[in-house]
């Protein structure tokens with residue numbers, strides 16, 4: 001717009017942001033506090049905090065994070081002995097729980113609270129107020145038109161007022177001193193309503209997240225085929241309770257895994273499906289029911305959800321000592337090392353008796369084994385098509401009685417004596433020097449399940465829906481005003497004629513406003529273009 | 538079911554054709570620009586044969602080619618879906634194609650939503666103050682020239698670097714949520730691409746309206762004689778500024794006013810932002826069923842959130858005194874930059890749980 005007069009004549013832009021009362025004048029701590037609060041809840045601060053939060057999140061995507069990959073964090077720390085600890089002090093490995101990150105978050109939300117509360121009040125008032133009176137010179141506004149008619153100002157005003165009301169405008173009819181009649185109308189309050197819903201829903205989202213992180217829990221458990229677990233702390237391999245969690249929140253379900261099946265693309269070994277067939281009971285007294293847990297199909301139980309999060313191979317081994325007593329017979333879970341499921345694991349036998357001390361077996365497992373160029377073994381396909389188990393046997397003190405917690409998947413071999421290595425296929429046996437035998441009976445699958453309870457999930461979902469709905473109102477509804485003025489023709493012209501001017505104003509035109517005005521004017525009874533011709537002289 | 542390799546090949550060939558159409562359309566749009574400028578000069582010189590009609594025809598041909606390219610790309614995406622027996626947006630190659638399809642669809646929709654007579658009417662008479670018409674819409678055909686470039690680039694990268702052989706979905710993606718979450722993400726990305734182009738044009742035009750020379754020309758001059766920067770004063774009204782502006786004025790005058798470019802960018806973003814918000818929320822719900830948590834600050838999630846914050850900042854900036862206009866536009870471009878990081882860098886370099894790029 002190049003025309004300054006037009007600018008001056010326009011009423012204040014139709015921001016949905018209501019006018020704030022002026023800052024209090026004077027001095028003193030209270031006045032200063034009010035000023036700071038005002039500043040803090042201003043749009044500029046919101047803008048700044050939004051940008052700051054975005055910047056603060058970036059390090060969390062380039063620096064390894066404990067919450068995502070603790071192993072990577074440890075190797076990073078090992079590789080940067082000087083910088084690493086310093087970064088750790090700054091919480092750079094836990095960015096999203098870092099005090100500075102949380103602080104920005106909290107400031108942002110306090111700012112939202114401070115900004116939303118007065119806006120709710122002002123919006124409520126605005127919705128009950130009369131639409132503002134028509135500006136003096138409607139034709140000076142950028143969307144305006146004018147024409148003449150034989151209808152009297154009063155009749156036209158009344159007709160337009162009724163018409164606008166019936167199409168849901170808030171309209172107001174006024175008579176001016178010179179006999180002119182104006183109708184002011186406003187529509188699109190939903191814009192500010194939507195905007196307020198959106199900002200309040202952001203707060204609700206936070207409440208939901210807080211509920212989950214204060215009262216929820218998460219447990220992970222590894223289950224071999226045929227095995228199971230109950231929802232009790234002791235049954236989990238890893239259990240992460242939240243701050244205000246108590247054991248009474250654990251719903252009394254239990255689950256057994258009948259079988260696990262994985263299928264792979266024969267061409268490249270990429271996984272196609274994972275399925276765990278389980279039987280579960282929601283409480284000790286209820287009947288057992290079957291279910292198939294899959295990657296995108298968790299099992300929904302009252303108070304918890306059971307997810308399938310990983311799988312691997314268990315190797316069934318049978319260890320018999322020299323005099324024929326079975327010392328061990330069962331599955332041992334091996335951990336996968338790569339996507340082709342080359343896996344490693346350990347079997348510890350406390351005592352072989354008859355002078356044979358403790359026995360440790362470390363194994364490498366290849367579900368579809370092939371010999372590499374260097375003569376070693378590798379897995380070339382994740383399914384157990386040609387399984388081979390490579391074992392090393394160790395003798396010595398495995399540390400069963402030391403009281404130090406032991407890993408189930410690794411065996412520190414310092415101080416132990418190697419008594420042989422071999423490779424076995426299912427069914428194969430290996431005779432150790434001291435007469436004991438190790439039999440590789442077969443291959444089974446295990447699966448890891450994660451059980452999670454998030455009490456705030458519903459709240460989060462409701463908030464999310466309100467966020468989208470509020471946003472649609474806030475961004476897609478147009479707040480607009482429409483004015484029409486009808487005055488008797490000036491002295492010297494036909495006194496029965498009425499001069500009509502009309503103008504519209506939309507806040508942040510999302511398109512289509514011009515058409516709406518055209519239609520309004522057409523409904524009122526005059527094409528704007530014809531009108532423009534009569535205006536020109 | 539094994540992929541139908543024959544159909545997949547048909548899809549690849551169709552995509553090549555679509556790119557050709559878009560590329561030639563881009564040339565057509567550009568030729569119309571050049572022609573309009575020459576014609577304007579010819580009219581100034583009082584020549585009767587000014588070629589204005591000829592260059593308009595070129596623009597119309599470019600629009601026709603865009604439509605044809607669009608139809609062929611729809612064919613390409615459809616045959617890809619039929620070939621792999623699933624939705625055709627399961628890896629980065631397929632996403633990229635869908636994103637360009639959305640961007641072109643939005644452009645064509647904008648074009649069709651103009652009154653037909655007005656398509657191509659770059660120059661409108663300036664109405665007098667009192668009779669200013671409230672019908673002041675302009676054609677968006679200018680957008681074609683600038684949108685085709687990223688579209689062709691996007692497909693080019695997809696078809697060369699990101700190409701994935703036809704195949705099934707990985708289990709993590711095999712859910713009906715791929716129809717909801719990914720469609721929303723693609724739609725928003727395509728729309729943000731359009732708003733990004735419009736915003737860039739806005740910044741160019743806004744500089745021009747302030748009497749400043751185009752940035753790339755200033756940089757080029759500085760680079761040519763880095764020793765004496767004081768020799769060049771480029772402020773509004775200087776000879777150097779006037780000279781450089783004259784060189785770019787044909788293009789600049791063909792663009793609508795900065796104000797209406799700003800409004801168009803805003804309009805597209807008000808469409809894209811709620812869709813992006815929905816995509817993030819749908820993604821969180823999906824993550825909850827797939828990975829047992831709805832939010833885990835995985836790099837993909839985090840960059841989507843950063844992008845979201847960026848556009849939220851843009852929307853606030855538009856309502857904040859002192860931030861309206863240029864600064865808000867910069868924020869929107871930064872937000873678009875993080876979207877591109879989210880898409881290209883996170884998927885291929887950082888990779889978290891979202892390992893579906895389909896490239897190895």
Ligand code: HEM
Nearest residue numbers: 015016017041042043046108111112115202474849852856
């Ligand atoms: C979590 C942080 C926030 C987010 C994500 C957010 C997001 C948004 C979005 C998307 C809009 C729509 C923009 C539009 O109508 O054009 C908006 C508008 C608005 N926001 Fe926020 N906002 C946040 C915090 C705040 C805060 C702290 C304030 C307080 C100053 C605030 C005040 C406003 C106002 C007044 C509007 C309406 C602007 C207008 O009239 O155009 N917002 N916000």
